[in-house]
Amino acid sequence: EIVLTQSPATLSLSPGETATLSCRASQSVGIFLAWYQQKPGRAPRLLIYDASKRATGIPARFSGSGSGTDFTLTISSLEPEDFAVYYCQQRSNWPPVTFGGGTKVEIK
Amino acid sequence: QVQLVESGGGVVQPGTSLRLSCAASGFTLSNYGIHWVRQAPGKGLEWVSVISYSGINEFYTDSVKGRFTISRDNSRNMVYLQMNSLTVEDTATYYCAKDLQQLVPRPTLLLDHWGQGTLVTVSS
Numbered sequence: 001e002i003v004l005t006q007s008p009a010t011l012s013l014s015p016g017e018t019a020t021l022s023c024r025a026s027q028s029v030g031i032f033l034a035w036y037q038q039k040p041g042r043a044p045r046l047l048i049y050d051a052s053k054r055a056t057g058i059p060a061r062f063s064g065s066g067s068g069t070d071f072t073l074t075i076s077s078l079e080p081e082d083f084a085v086y087y088c089q090q091r092s093n094w095p096p097v098t099f100g101g102g103t104k105v106e107i108k
Numbered sequence: 109q110v111q112l113v114e115s116g117g118g119v120v121q122p123g124t125s126l127r128l129s130c131a132a133s134g135f136t137l138s139n140y141g142i143h144w145v146r147q148a149p150g151k152g153l154e155w156v157s158v159i160s161y162s163g164i165n166e167f168y169t170d171s172v173k174g175r176f177t178i179s180r181d182n183s184r185n186m187v188y189l190q191m192n193s194l195t196v197e198d199t200a201t202y203y204c205a206k207d208l209q210q211l212v213p214r215p216t217l218l219l220d221h222w223g224q225g226t227l228v229t230v231s232s
Binding site (some may be wrong): 087089 | 143152157167169205216218219
C-alpha cells in the first residue's frame with residue numbers, strides 16, 4: 001500500500017498570501033496524484049488531478065506540480081473561501097486508493 | 109445537476125449489519141463507476157470500495173474485504189454498500205462519489221462529485 005505523507009499538518013496564513021502544501025509518496029506514483037479540498041461539514045471537492053490538471057471549474061489560483069514521489073499544491077493569493085483541509089490522493093497502485101492525512105489551511 | 113444522496117446510516121452494535129444506499133440523479137448512473145469513501149470522526153479520508161459502471165468489477169480496501177459488498181441497480185439509479193460484521197473501527201461518515209469518466213473498463217479513481225455522507229456509528 002502506498003502511503004502519502006502531507007506536510008505541514010497545519011498552515012496558518014492570511015488572505016492574499018500564497019499557500020504551499022506538500023505530499024510525499026512512499027513509492028513513485030508517476031503523475032497519478034490528485035488533490036481535494038474539504039470544508040467543515042462538507043464533502044470533498046476534486047481540485048487537481050494527474051499532478052497538475054485543474055478539475056472543471058477550479059480557479060487558476062490553484063496549481064499542482066510534481067512527479068514520482070514529491071508533489072506540491074500551490075494556492076496563490078488565498079481567498080477567504082480557500083481556508084479548508086486539503087488531501088492528496090494516489091491512484092497509481094491500487095487497490096487501495098490512498099489519501100494523505102491532510103493539511104489544514106487556517107486563517108492566521 | 110449531478111446529485112448523490114446517501115442514506116441508511118445509524119447506530120448499530122458490533123457484529124451487526126447495515127446497508128447503505130446512494131441515490132443518484134442528474135447523470136446517467138449506468139455509465140459511471142461509483143465509489144464509497146469513509147471518514148472517521150475528526151480523521152482523514154479512507155477509500156472503501158468501487159464498482160465499475162457495468163457492475164462487473166468490484167474492488168475493496170483490505171480492511172473491509174469479505175465483510176462489505178458493493179452493488180448497483182442502474183434501473184433504480186441506486187448504489188449500495190452492504191456492511192456485515194461491523195466493528196467500532198467502521199464508525200465513520202460514508203460518502204458515495206462518482207468516478208470522473210464514463211464508460212471506461214477500469215474506473216479512473218478520480219472522484220468528481222460526492223454526496224453529503226451518512227454517519228454510521230458502531231457502538232455497544
